[in-house]
Amino acid sequence: MDGTKPSRIAAFLHAHPRECELVRYAIAGGLTTLLSLAVSSLFCIIVSADHTVDGATVAQLNIARGLSWVISVLFAFWINRRMVFQRRGGTAGHIIKELGQFALSRAVSGVVFEFGLLNLLAFLGVGNMMNMIIVLVFVAVFNYVVSKFWIFSKNEPEENERD
Numbered sequence: 001m002d003g004t005k006p007s008r009i010a011a012f013l014h015a016h017p018r019e020c021e022l023v024r025y026a027i028a029g030g031l032t033t034l035l036s037l038a039v040s041s042l043f044c045i046i047v048s049a050d051h052t053v054d055g056a057t058v059a060q061l062n063i064a065r066g067l068s069w070v071i072s073v074l075f076a077f078w079i080n081r082r083m084v085f086q087r088r089g090g091t092a093g094h095i096i097k098e099l100g101q102f103a104l105s106r107a108v109s110g111v112v113f114e115f116g117l118l119n120l121l122a123f124l125g126v127g128n129m130m131n132m133i134i135v136l137v138f139v140a141v142f143n144y145v146v147s148k149f150w151i152f153s154k155n156e157p158e159e160n161e162r163d
Helices: 005-015 017-047 058-084 092-123 128-151
Strands: none
Touching (some): 005 017, 017 058, 092 128
């Protein structure tokens, strides 16, 4: 390597695969969050009377969030499977099973943390910003652990190991 900062970072990540996986997970999460915001915003802009995000009704906002969640989970599944955990191939049945587990885990983390923990912390008097940060950390850790050790664990041999 030539000793430049990018090459030193690349060398470090190559030498530390666990840390590299966490960096890939953070990038995937950031991209998924941006996609979610873009889908929600675009939907609200298209359907609201004044064609602004703030002009959307509560019903339109709920539809936007539901649509955004579905698209974001599908994208997150793809990017986590391919980029983060580097899974390739597999039978259609195995991939559908992984997708089902992935969507279920995201729904569970939404109910348990983004609804349950958020409300518990609010009840305990935790401020809104700290509440959101705590919930975000719990969701990210839960989703990573479930993805790594259940959904995309390398314990199950995949059939048809081709791209």
